Amino acid sequence: MKAVILALLLLPFVAVAQTHPAPKISAVGRTLAAFVPARYDTLPGGRATGDLNHDGQLDVALVLSPKAENIDNYDDETMPGRVLLILFGTAQGYQLAAQANRAMIPKNGGGQYGDPFAGLSIRRGVLTVNHYGGSSWRWSVVSRFRYQQGDFFLIGESMFLTRTSGDCESLDGSPGGDYQDTNFVTGEYEIRKISETCQVLLHRKGRRTPVALRRLTDYAPEP
Template sequence: MRLKIILFFLSCQTAVYAQNFKFPALPNQGKSLSDFIPKNWKILDSVSGDLNQDQVKDMAFILEYHQQIRESRAYGDNTTELITEIQKPRILAIYFKTKQGYQLAAQNNNFILRSEEGGAMGDPLRPMGIDKNQLSLSFQGGGEWRWKLKYTFGYQQKNWTLEKASNYYYNANSGELTDKQYDFVNQKMMVTTGLGKQSKAPNETITHDFKVKSLRTFESFKKPWTWEINPDEFL
């Protein structure tokens, strides 16, 4: 009985501590990756490559907090549909390489999906990538219906702009699939539909113009699944 009481009070203290959680402000400058990891946070993924076209390797990494907290996350759009979940917060950090070391280029506390947001497939986070001065962020999840999301950001005019994206979803049993590829810079969209390998009929691909008023950034595109591109079509 005494052990149960002690465990109960420990859980209460953890819950109170979690309510006081605040995202840390990452260091503005440093020499190496270890200089940027706050106390009680760990590295989940990191990648290096040239992001600002200066021919030197910059770096991006994802941090995760050591315990779960109550966190309100947007679904459906950026403001009205908020769901409170118990999960470990994550941070995306981007640093540019300089002669003095590394300089903070972006800290984003919202865009990276948490470990509980992948459905039956578990943690949705997939490895990051840097290619042709662009940073790609990938996620995967679902159950019978599964989805794969990829977002490619470029550094333009001192801002991180969403330049390309893909939304691929398919049925694990029937093979039915839809693959949407978005090119926001050239304002083109390519849509492939079909039954995949379970059908002898070839998949059908249609390419058409895709107009956007302005390119999305980390600030205007809060997290995956919150941009309603067309009615009932979310990215």
């Protein structure tokens, strides 16, 4: 049942990711503004800096939001979606390293909670993107990417689905909580499920055989 709830919450995002054309982004530029198309803005809080390719230059992750998001009748299914850019710092400015057109859940994808974008960061060469939303049930998706072998890959993902009411203090969780964390590089994972009465239904840690990593440019959050 919880999987069905999360799937319904994320369904509008999936439709957008599959149907709307991506904006054309400049390959190089002296400033960040050179990579922002005329009909887009930088999403508030949608910028992070750090050295992603370990060359000593400051790189930038940038979330672009369409200006159309600000109109009253904005429709995720027919209007432009959000875009995640990764720009490598160079002596002359910046170079476009990746353009991910499916990695960002749209503004209306957060349900009653509102805008699901919950920030991004770069630490120790890893880019982390956070989404959060829902209503009486809340969900979260934390996606972690790293540059290796000439491209960006999803190396880890953490997800949870839980009720907003109550707290299971002794379990560090909430009633009805469903938590999953996966390291796609090592295959290590942790799954934890908590009942409505704060009983541990399942707590499992293990290691699966690692499979080919997904590229950032192919990635979309999944239930």
